Amino acid sequence: MTENQEQLLKRLEEKYQAIGQNPDTHLEGLVWAKPITYWDYIQPEALLSLQIQRTTLPDEMVFIMYHQINELLFKMILWEIDQVCSKDEVSAKFFSDKLTRISRYFDMLSSSFTIMGDGMEVEQYMKFRNTLTPASGFQSAQYRLIEFASTEIINLIDFRFRATIDRNTPIEHAYDHLYWQAAGKDHKTGKKNTLITLFEEKYKDDFLRKMETYNTNNLWTKFKSLPSDIKSDESLVKAMRHYDYTVNVTWVMAHYSAAEKYLESGPKKAEATGGSDWKKYMHPKYQRRIFFPELWSAEELEKWGEF
Numbered sequence: 127m128t129e130n131q132e133q134l135l136k137r138l139e140e141k142y143q144a145i146g147q148n149p150d151t152h153l154e155g156l157v158w159a160k161p162i163t164y165w166d167y168i169q170p171e172a173l174l175s176l177q178i179q180r181t182t183l184p185d186e187m188v189f190i191m192y193h194q195i196n197e198l199l200f201k202m203i204l205w206e207i208d209q210v211c212s213k214d215e216v217s218a219k220f221f222s223d224k225l226t227r228i229s230r231y232f233d234m235l236s237s238s239f240t241i242m243g244d245g246m247e248v249e250q251y252m253k254f255r256n257t258l259t260p261a262s263g264f265q266s267a268q269y270r271l272i273e274f275a276s277t278e279i280i281n282l283i284d285f286r287f288r289a290t291i292d293r294n295t296p297i298e299h300a301y302d303h304l305y306w307q308a309a310g311k312d313h314k315t316g317k318k319n320t321l322i323t324l325f326e327e328k329y330k331d332d333f334l335r336k337m338e339t340y341n342t343n344n345l346w347t348k349f350k351s352l353p354s355d356i357k358s359d360e361s362l363v364k365a366m367r368h369y370d371y372t373v374n375v376t377w378v379m380a381h382y383s384a385a386e387k388y389l390e391s392g393p394k395k396a397e398a399t400g401g402s403d404w405k406k407y408m409h410p411k412y413q414r415r416i417f418f419p420e421l422w423s424a425e426e427l428e429k430w431g432e433f
């Protein structure tokens with residue numbers, strides 16, 4: 127036996143003894159283990175069996191798959207954010223490396239959105255959207271979790287109610303005043319619509335729990351807790367601003383343009399599947415969603431969504 131093999135056996139012995147397991151049993155298990163393959167590990171068959179159309183229109187497949195790609199990237203984004211948020215002491219390098227990864231994922235989402243805008247036939251979209259009513263991307267839970275994990279709740283409160291909410295406000299009250307509640311109201315009657323009622327039945331309890339956890343442990347609070355020389359590091363501030371702008375302006379505008387193309391071309395102009403007053407609601411100028419407000423000048427804040 128080589129010296130290296132002896133070392134390996136010793137390390138395995140220590141590993142299994144530490145958890146009260148017999149190392150010999152595990153070594154014996156290796157004799158019978160199957161060689162790993164791409165398909166066992168990556169699970170392409172399982173992944174590729176999840177695209178189920180509700181209509182006969184071929185472009186609906188593009189619509190389903192692109193949404194699923196978004197959900198996978200949302201999961202990658204949350205994975206990175208959670209590592210930053212769950213770490214007690216975050217170094218500047220760790221923070222900035224993770225932030226760069228997160229931004230890279232969101233850049234992919236923004237630059238690929240033309241798959242929705244130009245990559246489907248308007249005539250087909252206008253047909254299958256009826257079959258999919260009242261479902262909407264608005265009901266993506268991971269998108270909401272990314273927001274909770276990126277900033278403090280106050281920055282996600284509907285701009286009109288911000289002055290009435292502070293750290294002592296009960297979490298459920300804050301939830302009821304999140305900016306996206308505006309899309310869940312029938313703009314004629316003011317009552318909650320089906321879009322949000324179904325969404326809340328499924329996710330509200332989980333959201334309230336996650337809001338509590340993330341409110342003191344999110345990208346923004348972590349950044350603020352860094353030593354001041356690191357907080358003023360030019361490239362880190364640039365990366366923070368880039369992430370904020372990509373999520374809250376670039377992606378929102380790419381999404382808005384795609385929505386405009388389809389919803390403006392129908393007979394019931396500007397009516398969204400989810401039933402929101404989407405034109406007003408979705409524009410960054412109206413939402414004024416800004417994760418890291420102190421990293422923008424007064425002028426930039428005032429012109430949010432216009433530059």
Ligand code: HEM
Pocket residue numbers: 192193196197242243261262263264265266269306309381384385386388389398399400401402403404408
């Ligand atoms: C042709 C493509 C699309 C159109 C026409 C469209 C349209 C809309 C509309 C009108 C809304 C407002 C809520 C409503 O009434 O439904 C909305 C919200 C939303 N959509 Fe899309 N969407 C498209 C693709 C996507 C994709 C690919 C995603 C990725 C998951 C997505 C995610 C979202 C999210 C997260 C919201 C909520 C945004 C917010 O609250 O600011 N959408 N969409």
